[in-house]
Amino acid sequence: xxxxxxxxxISRTQQTLLFPSLVKRLASDRRLSxxxxxxxxxxxxxxxxxxxxxxxxxxxxxxxxxQMQRDECTEAELVAHFTQTFGFQKGTRFDLCLFWDFLNxxxxxxxxxxxxxxxxYLHKTTRAHAFTVRTLDTSFPNQQxxxxxxxxxxxxxxxxxxxxxxxxxxxxxxxxxxxxxxDQGMLLPDGRLEVLMTASP
Amino acid sequence: MFExxxxxxxxxxxxxxxxxSFSAAASAPASSGRAAVIGPGIHINGDISGDENLIIEGxxxxxxxxxxxxxxxxxxxxxxxxxxxxxxxxxxxVRGDLTGTEKVVISRSGNVHGNxxxxxxxxxxxxxxxxxxxxxxxxxxxxxxxxxxxxKVEKTVEKKVTEAAKVxxxxxxxxxxxxxxx
Numbered sequence: 147x148x149x150x151x152x153x154x155x156i157s158r159t160q161q162t163l164l165f166p167s168l169v170k171r172l173a174s175d176r177r178l179s180x181x182x183x184x185x186x187x188x189x190x191x192x193x194x195x196x197x198x199x200x201x202x203x204x205x206x207x208x209x210x211x212x213q214m215q216r217d218e219c220t221e222a223e224l225v226a227h228f229t230q231t232f233g234f235q236k237g238t239r240f241d242l243c244l245f246w247d248f249l250n251x252x253x254x255x256x257x258x259x260x261x262x263x264x265x266x267y268l269h270k271t272t273r274a275h276a277f278t279v280r281t282l283d284t285s286f287p288n289q290q291x292x293x294x295x296x297x298x299x300x301x302x303x304x305x306x307x308x309x310x311x312x313x314x315x316x317x318x319x320x321x322x323x324x325x326x327x328x329d330q331g332m333l334l335p336d337g338r339l340e341v342l343m344t345a346s347p
Numbered sequence: 348m349f350e351x352x353x354x355x356x357x358x359x360x361x362x363x364x365x366x367x368s369f370s371a372a373a374s375a376p377a378s379s380g381r382a383a384v385i386g387p388g389i390h391i392n393g394d395i396s397g398d399e400n401l402i403i404e405g406x407x408x409x410x411x412x413x414x415x416x417x418x419x420x421x422x423x424x425x426x427x428x429x430x431x432x433x434x435x436x437x438x439x440x441v442r443g444d445l446t447g448t449e450k451v452v453i454s455r456s457g458n459v460h461g462n463x464x465x466x467x468x469x470x471x472x473x474x475x476x477x478x479x480x481x482x483x484x485x486x487x488x489x490x491x492x493x494x495x496x497x498x499k500v501e502k503t504v505e506k507k508v509t510e511a512a513k514v515x516x517x518x519x520x521x522x523x524x525x526x527x528x529x
Contacts, residue, residue: 186476205477
């Protein structure tokens, strides 16, 4: 939760063709539970304010686990760390998880641990959104995402020291993040893949 | 192993912020009545309740309950407590759950770690928040009725999006399937 050195501001937006189909499924009378893996942004809160929901901001991009030498940790230690860091209330089951590009900041061991830690908070119709890569040489811009509109993500430059990235192709991702199956993928012009997933806990 | 780093502002900046924030708070118009002020040099360890607004520039550990009033946590305020109030405005640091029966506002210098329940919530650009927010627009979420012509256009767009999505739908792990560029 360290404060970025400069104020964040929306620098641009990115159109999304897949996200509207997730939103369509959100129109429900019951209270939704939504996980935003990144920081709380005004536009994301504004977007979800039209829904009866509980919006969880995990702020995982600033988690120390991204900066540390994970080689020194066992997978079990990482699972325990993620579980503690999440701090979700008992009984929480997410309907929607917004992972953005966070999974590409986790190496194989950390991603397996993340997968194990999040399983208790999923149900069989949990849906998720993420960015992965078509090929491993694709670079990820250091940016954070919000939801400006259902067809549009807001993009802000992320400040501070950038953590090491470990991009995962779709095939590798589904093996390591075994609690989700990929439903749809859209190749973006910069080589990233926008994917929608459904939980299979 | 996973020690978190606290937000350490330079001392001069913090002192300046404290002075500005405190003088602003002390001279704040009492639009909804009088306000008690916990100054930057005060540390309260215990529960707080009462019948007037409260401005916190110091440290509070415990519980704060001012159901029908407003709690302002200034830039120098450091609160480790659950807070229940009509309106809660945060410019400092808070660790605890917040219940605002009218609204909760986290300003750009605010840093909150906890869960928030409020019918209205404002997070200013630059604010830091970790936790959950219970939102309730007041009625079941449903699409706003649109003019027929507009609806038709939207339907067409959605149809196109669906078609596009179908084209790029892939198997679970098959990377060799074709993708269309965005």
